[in-house]
Amino acid sequence: MRYSQLFGKTSKTVTKDAIVASHRLLLQAGFIRQLSAGRYTFLPLGLKVCKKIENIIRQEVEKTGAQELIVPTLHPLELWQQANRDKKFGSAMMCVTDRNKAQFTLGATAEVIMLDLVKQFAPSYKDLPINIYQFSQKFRDETRPSGGLLRTREFVMKDGYSFHVDEADLKITYQKYWDAYLSIAQKLDLKVIVVESDNGAIGGAVSHEFMVESKAGEDTIVVCSCGYAANLEKATFVKEENNSSEALKPLEQVEAVRGTTMEDGVKLHQKPLWQQIKDVVFVDETGRFILAIIRGDYMVNETKLKNLVGANELRHASDEEIRVTLHSEPGFISPVKLEGALIVADDSLLKLVNAYGGSNQKNLDLINVNINRDYQPNIIGDIAEAENNYLCSKCQKEKLKLIKAVEFGNIFNIGYTYSDPMDGNFVDKDGSLKKMYMGSYGIGIGRAMAIDVEIHHDDTGIIWPKNIAPYQVHLIGLDGLGEDLYQELLLKNIDVLFDDRDISAGAKFADADLIGIPIRLVISKRSQEKGGIEYKLRSEKESEIIEAKDLVSKIIKFYN
RNA sequence: CGGGGAUUGGCGCAAUUGGCUAGCGUGCAUGGUUUGGGACCAUGAGGUUGCAGGUUCGAAUCCUGUAUCCCCGACCA
Secondary structure (H helix, E strand, O other): OEHHHOOOOOOOOOOOOOOOHHHHHHHHOOOEEEEEOOEEEEOHHHHHHHHHHHHHHHHHHHHHOOEEOOOOOEEEHHHHHHOOHHHHHHHHOEEEEOOOOOEEEEOOOOHHHHHHHHHOOOOEOOOOOEEEEEEEEEEOOOOOOEOHHHEOOEEEEEEEEEEEOOHHHHHHHHHHHHHHHHHHHHHOOOOOEEEEOOOHHHOOOEEEEEEEEOOOOOEEEEEOOOOOEEEOOOOOEEOOOOOOOOOOOOOEEEEOOOOOOHHHHHHHHOOOHHHEEEEEEEEEOOOOEEEEEEEOOOOEOHHHHHHHHOOOOEEEOOHHHHHHOOOOOOOOOOOOOOOOOEEEEEHHHHHOOOEEEEOOOOOEEEEEEOEOOOEOOOEEEOOEOOOOOOEEOOOOOOEOEEEEEEEEEEEEEEEOOOHHHHOOEEEOOOOOEEEOEEEEEEEEHHHHHHHHHHHOEEOOEEOOOOOOOOOOEEEEEOOOOOHHHHHHHHHOOOOEEEEOOOOOHHHHHHHHHHHOOOEEEEEOHHHHHOOOEEEEEOOOOOEEEEOHHHHHHHHHHHHO
């Protein structure tokens, strides 16, 4: 490709809105263009990178036995409703209506469509496992897209789905996908950390996310030097016992003229924060009130809480709701004698005696509050959020570390989440109908591209890993030279971008650095005087002169 | 959804106690001089200042509404 013919060009300036490096560089180097919030055009350079990423994914994913197909973008809303998915995904779904008033949703993910498709072939145990995937545009009405391609409302995703006779069979495919994802990451020159994670809107029991550490990441993951790694929404830690050997003291109500924060309680009672009971009231999508209680120095993780109580969405209760519905008082909430709310206790409270906190009345506190004596939670479980330096629950020795990361891909063990409501059955050996066990597997292409730029760039531009660079070679011709070499490289099937513009050398070098193609060649009077062509890797500072006859083999060698 | 900021030639910005023909950089076009790290000179094209309404002799500037975009927060009672 001649640069002079390439649609899209680099620019010296870029909107101040582009904060993260990948966003800025991809815009500046002419790979993408924004259309509206969270929706980007992929220009020819950007699309070339996408296609290369897709091909790597295709190659690796097919090793799991997956077969490529494609389903329509518009999904009948009815199918989603069958599986109750419309509620799970909720407002992130984009819906449209056709001329017959039939309702559709723009595909955000395709579990229900793929299951419906598989059902149409009345699969038997002999047909299973079925392992299918597609590359297609996904639509999610994200509340806040951000970071350029890192979080968008419209994106191409490789989404794979597998159907099995049982969980044991799924685990074989699950592992194959796991391996495939590691290979893909390796080819994209990305170091991934595999973490356990919450299944979120996809549903099911177990899942793993393939994360890449990055400051631009909006996810926090928890890692331990022992190898433990988990999403913040799943991470567990050791909850130390501080005073569990103490004798239980009688419950007392005391006067407490104080403010409404945890800190006010600590000051007034002169007792440690961890001994205080933290009370947080939530309301779920059905209007149910939930009181989450936890040791004072811990935080409630809403996702953990959601999973424990089986809620889809939670919001904080208003002060008015706390007063009117629960007959309590903001800042003085207590699980003791509280009615009208499901009481969910973090298991940290089991190891805590003689706690203190509110009494559901203003300026009155309770001291020596003890679980299962003074109040009885409806549910006890883990709703606490891990923090830096908490003790790892796996090795029980090392301290946890929280790091920022971007989700590169994920694999889900979704079980019967869809087969159940949608009658996703297969015929077993004995002729009986059984439910298919499902898995699903996703990688976002644009995000993968952005992560790569995030990880591989310097002050002057992008440094593409060789497997996904838009071109293999960036040829710069100076002094009117280059045309012959360009033709020769084309003949040898080298994918080359030839900067044939009649502009200054400096401008060409700057653009080459920005665009980030791995090999830069310069042919000029100077290079010829030195006996050949200048060869420089984008990732290196130094260049070398290569004789013309050795050039092609050197390029080919680099790419193998 | 809440808070903050923004919207002016393709792109990045300036001009607001209301006042002359809305400037500058970059990019683009033409001509010339240049040519190893974003060259220089000259000439030129390109804007109903997001949209709608209002105030005024006069609005990019003030008022009202609205749309869009960006950032922070979606968290402790």
